[in-house]
Amino acid sequence: MKSVSVGKPTKASYVSHSLCDLLGVRKLFTLVNNFYHCTCKTIMASIDEELKSNFQRPQQRLVANLMFTAGWMRNRFTDFIKPFGISMPQFNILRILRGAGDWVSMSDIKNLMVEKSPNATRLADKLVDKKLVERQRSESDRRVVYLRLSEAGAELLERIDEVDHGQFISFMDVVTDEEARTFSDVLDRIRG
Secondary structure: OOOOOOOOOOHHHHHHHHHHHHHOHHHHHHHHHHHHHHHHOOOOOOHHHHHOOOOOOHHHHHHHHHHHHHHHHHHHHHHHHHHHOOOHHHHHHHHHHHHHOOOEEHHHHHHHOOOOOOOHHHHHHHHHHOOOEEEEEOOOOOOOEEEEEOHHHHHHHHHHHHHHOOOHHHHHHHOOHHHHHHHHHHHHHHHO
16 A cells, blocks of 8 residues: 655644544555455556545545445446346345335335435336336325335345355455454444
8 A cells, every 4th residue: 555645744634533543434444445455456456546546645545445446346236136137226125125024115115225216216117017016005195105025026036145145245255244344333433
């Protein structure tokens, strides 16, 4: 890892670094950096080389690395899920419905989605057309729509789970369970 000198530390930078230590950002940075270099070294260069940038602060590098790596992971997952005939947001809806095990309102689905989607209704329409979910309107308020995972939707998720068993997330094998928990906890703290 290349270090960049940014001049004499100021009181503000000490406070900034102390706050980052408190939040665990330094540990997160180390985890992201190790993950990125271990998993991507044959596929990608370091984030500095990839983005042709010299970051002035580790926190800037961390944010860029998180966003870049999230995009890289999203692309991998999109490629993985494509043969099953659904998109990543549709997969997310199916997983929400499987977890609920019963009817779920569209407003709750929108709130539970990993990536919030303004077109969740259109995504649900496509899942209904594919017979992967069932739709029902509320009897007391016709504006409220509920979805439930169909038998075909459950079978599709089972097929995905069988194929996914270790294949899609195998690149995460370089991260220990403890590192994964720490990384996830720090991300939770960053979101506050």
